[in-house]
Amino acid sequence: MGLFQEGGGLMDLREVDKFAKEIIFEAGKRIREAFSYDIKIETKADANDLVTNIDRETEIFFIEKIKAFDSSHKILGEEGMGEGIQSLDGCVWIIDPIDGTMNFVKQHRHFMITIGFFVDGIGKLGYIFDVMREDLFYAIEGEGAWYNDSPLRKLQHVPLEKAVIGINASWVIPNKRVNHEKMIELVHSVRGTRSYGSAAMEIAFVVSGKLDAYISMRLSPWDIGGGTIIAREVGAFATNLKGEPCSLLSQDTFIIANPSIHSEILTNYIEEK
Ligand code: IPD
Ligand code: CA
Ligand code: CA
Numbered sequence: 114m115g116l117f118q119e120g121g122g123l124m125d126l127r128e129v130d131k132f133a134k135e136i137i138f139e140a141g142k143r144i145r146e147a148f149s150y151d152i153k154i155e156t157k158a159d160a161n162d163l164v165t166n167i168d169r170e171t172e173i174f175f176i177e178k179i180k181a182f183d184s185s186h187k188i189l190g191e192e193g194m195g196e197g198i199q200s201l202d203g204c205v206w207i208i209d210p211i212d213g214t215m216n217f218v219k220q221h222r223h224f225m226i227t228i229g230f231f232v233d234g235i236g237k238l239g240y241i242f243d244v245m246r247e248d249l250f251y252a253i254e255g256e257g258a259w260y261n262d263s264p265l266r267k268l269q270h271v272p273l274e275k276a277v278i279g280i281n282a283s284w285v286i287p288n289k290r291v292n293h294e295k296m297i298e299l300v301h302s303v304r305g306t307r308s309y310g311s312a313a314m315e316i317a318f319v320v321s322g323k324l325d326a327y328i329s330m331r332l333s334p335w336d337i338g339g340g341t342i343i344a345r346e347v348g349a350f351a352t353n354l355k356g357e358p359c360s361l362l363s364q365d366t367f368i369i370a371n372p373s374i375h376s377e378i379l380t381n382y383i384e385e386k
Contacts, residue, residue, distance in 0.1 A: 117232055124183075124204075129230060130238055130253060136178045137226055140171050141244045144211070144226075154218055163214045168192055171210035171226070179206055191335040201234035201361060207338030211244075213311030221245070227313035229338030231361070239342025241317040250317040250343055258346035260321050267348045270373045271325045277305045278370075278378075279315040279327035290330040290366075291354075292384035299382035312367075316340030319369045320347045326370035326378060328354075334361045340369065350375040354383050 116125055144167055153166040172190040179186050186204040188195040198205055206228060211217050213224035222245045230238040239258075241250040250265070252258035258265040278299070285296045300306055307324060309315050313336060315327035320343045329336075337351065341359055344351040351359055354366035356379050366385070370378060 117237070126237055126253065130251075132182055133228060133230060133238055133240060134249070134251075136175060137228065137240055137242045137249070138247075140174055140210070140226055141242055141247065143174065144171060144217075144244050148221060152218065161215070163218055164192065165211075165214065165218065167217070168211045168214055169194060172208060175206070175208050175210060175228075189334060189338075191333065198362075201231055203233065205231045207231065207334050207361060209313065209335035209338075212313040212336060213309075216310045223309060223311055223314060225311050225313040225317070227316075227335070227339040229340075229342050229361075231338070234361070236338075236342035236345065239339040241313045241339055241343065243314065243317070250320060252343040252346040254342065254346075256346075258320060258343045265321055265343075265347050268320075268322060268371045268373075271371050273302055273374050273377055274304060276303045276325035276371070276374055277307060277323075278303050279307050279309065279318065279324045281308050281329065284328070284330060288330075290386055292386065295382050295384045299378065302382070312336040313340055316344070316351075316369050319371070320344055320349050322371075326368065326374060328378070328383075329367045330354075331364055332367040333364050337367055337369075344369055348372055352379075354379065354385055 147167045155164050157164050169192050172192045172194045176188050176195045187198045188206045189198045190208040209227045211224050212227050217224040226242040228240045237254045239252045250260050284291055287293055312332055318324040319327050341351045349369050350372050351369040
């Protein structure tokens with residue numbers, strides 16, 4: 114694992130990885146303990162867009178730890194508790210403190226901490242942590258990806274008719290973003306569909322071969338930042354629905370898929386409105 118140029122000096126990626134894992138495990142422990150206390154639920158953009166004091170407190174925890182680790186590092190977090198970022202220049206952490214807040218509130222499971230560490234826009238370290246199972250999916254640029262202590266294999270060929278894909282039912286009924294008739298055809302063409310309520314969890318499942326694709330009409334940089342880094346190491350293709358690179362500065366459509374079915378899905382089944 115290499116050294117990389119950072120501000121005035123060289124930084125060891127291994128040190129950053131060690132630090133990232135420490136704060137993820139500590140944050141996970143704090144979140145699990147929070148179930149013993151009052152969780153305060155509020156709404157954001159609409160009545161179903163939930164946020165809790167634990168989402169915010171976890172993001173603040175990460176910001177404080179990272180700033181103490183290196184005050185020059187910048188942080189983009191979903192809850193906007195830090196200064197935010199204008200560009201991907203320098204060392205940037207993209208953080209979703211709880212991905213799957215509705216699952217967190219309703220099910221007390223199936224929610225993730227996900228973090229990507231970027232240097233000048235290049236993904237260096239990616240993490241998706243299933244807080245209740247204490248399962249970590251992670252990757253180091255050029256070194257590979259792991260599920261806990263086991264290396265993740267490069268994805269193997271899967272024909273569409275044997276694929277299991279992650280898709281939300283909203284996109285298979287009339288909606289303003291995508292031709293739902295085409296999506297129905299896609300659902301008929303694959304072996305099965307699943308919907309887990311956490312984008313990061315579905316990405317973790319694709320990179321580990323438990324799903325073969327996951328499609329969303331609207332995700333934010335913090336939903337996908339860490340996952341795109343893991344994707345690259347196992348050969349999964351992650352793009353928007355036009356097949357373009359994912360944006361890490363704005364919301365966009367999203368697909369992550371086994372390379373054997375990525376372009377087939379985009380070409381034959383996705384018709385954006
Ligand atoms: C949400 C989850 C959900 C996805 C939404 C995301 P949040 O993240 O990942 O599965 O469909 O688009 O916003 O709000 O729980 O962090
Ligand atoms: Ca999220
Ligand atoms: Ca979140």
